Amino acid sequence: MKLTRLRDTARPAISLHLEGEAVAAMRGDTLLTALLAGGAGHLRESEFGDGHRAGFCLMGACQDCWVVVEGMGRVRACATLAQDGMKVRRG
């Protein structure tokens, strides 16, 4: 899954890393938006064996967007603000 930005594209740029790869994002993005708009594709594997997961509810309820952020531990990507320099691993 790749999100496409349709509006609000003039915010300052930030950069984070997913699995060591640079991801371009914008200040004010949630981590989920930053990763999916940056081409992450997916955030984790389903523990029930049905493949890649990339968030579902986008509001902190489904727990489908867990990632691990250096210095923060396991967080919901949809409920975490993206910050410049974040180092993220798939959850």
Ligand code: FES
């Ligand atoms: S997308 Fe549902 S909790 Fe994050």
